[in-house]
Amino acid sequence: MSKPFIKIEKLSKQFETSNSTIQVLKDINLNLDSGKIIAITGPSGSGKSTFLHLLALLDKPTKGKISILGQSINNLSEYNKNKMIRDNISIIFQNNNLLSDFTAIENVAMPLIIRNKNYNYSIKQAEKFLKKVNLGKRLKHFPSDLSGGEQQRVAIARSLISETKIILADEPTGNLDYKNSIEVFSYFLKLKQKNKIIIIATHNRELANKADYTLSLSNGIIKRENG
Numbered sequence: 001m002s003k004p005f006i007k008i009e010k011l012s013k014q015f016e017t018s019n020s021t022i023q024v025l026k027d028i029n030l031n032l033d034s035g036k037i038i039a040i041t042g043p044s045g046s047g048k049s050t051f052l053h054l055l056a057l058l059d060k061p062t063k064g065k066i067s068i069l070g071q072s073i074n075n076l077s078e079y080n081k082n083k084m085i086r087d088n089i090s091i092i093f094q095n096n097n098l099l100s101d102f103t104a105i106e107n108v109a110m111p112l113i114i115r116n117k118n119y120n121y122s123i124k125q126a127e128k129f130l131k132k133v134n135l136g137k138r139l140k141h142f143p144s145d146l147s148g149g150e151q152q153r154v155a156i157a158r159s160l161i162s163e164t165k166i167i168l169a170d171e172p173t174g175n176l177d178y179k180n181s182i183e184v185f186s187y188f189l190k191l192k193q194k195n196k197i198i199i200i201a202t203h204n205r206e207l208a209n210k211a212d213y214t215l216s217l218s219n220g221i222i223k224r225e226n227g
């Protein structure tokens with residue numbers, strides 16, 4: 001048997017605040033394989049974003065271990081951590097995190113530019129990916145001149161351009177209307193055929209049902225549903 005793409009062992013996360021401890025994830029064990037779309041559902045505050053941030057190496061577990069492609073990510077040096085992120089991980093944030101001083105096309109080109117790709121090539125690629133999310137007519141718009149849904153589609157194009165193996169999406173269709181949600185999701189479906197692993201936190205039941213399976217998060221425990 002080949003190694004799981006992502007292996008999670010006894011993962012726990014708690015937050016300390018001035019007067020209490022919030023236990024968000026408790027002793028989670030999971031193997032996640034590539035070529036799958038996995039939905040994460042759960043009520044607001046159940047820890048979906050926390051879980052995605054741990055997988056994206058943006059935060060550290062309180063206890064337990066995450067391995068990506070057989071490599072433990074717990075004790076990576078700063079250099080190796082950044083390399084792991086650059087080579088393998090894209091995240092679409094709940095609040096899209098676009099750079100307000102850059103146009104749509106520049107925002108999307110950014111992951112390539114910071115990977116030292118040629119500028120003109122990066123811009124060409126950005127145009128291609130913006131067209132895939134139906135924003136071919138918004139290339140030179142600044143984020144503030146785009147609707148919430150359009151901004152989210154720019155963020156999605158930006159996460160796709162670096163062609164990483166792991167794509168984490170935190171409620172990516174939260175601001176989109178029905179038609180755009182279905183369209184964006186169909187793009188995630190294409191990615192899965194490229195043997196990527198796509199993990200999507202969502203409140204949208206219909207989209208969750210289109211995933212290969214759902215991880216439902218409640219009281220710190222993750223249960224696998226359907227499949």
Ligand SMILES: Nc1ncnc2c1ncn2[C@@H]1O[C@H](COP(=O)(O)OP(=O)(O)O)[C@@H](O)[C@H]1O
Pocket residue numbers: 015016017022024042043044045046047048049050051
């Ligand atoms: N940095 C933090 N410090 C303290 N509490 C936090 C922090 N981040 C998240 N939490 C708490 O952890 C719980 C899970 O939050 P979150 O992962 O954002 O949930 P979800 O994405 O499912 O809505 C919430 O109760 C939230 O208030």
Ligand SMILES: [Mg+2]
Pocket residue numbers: 048049050094170
């Ligand atoms: Mg969240």
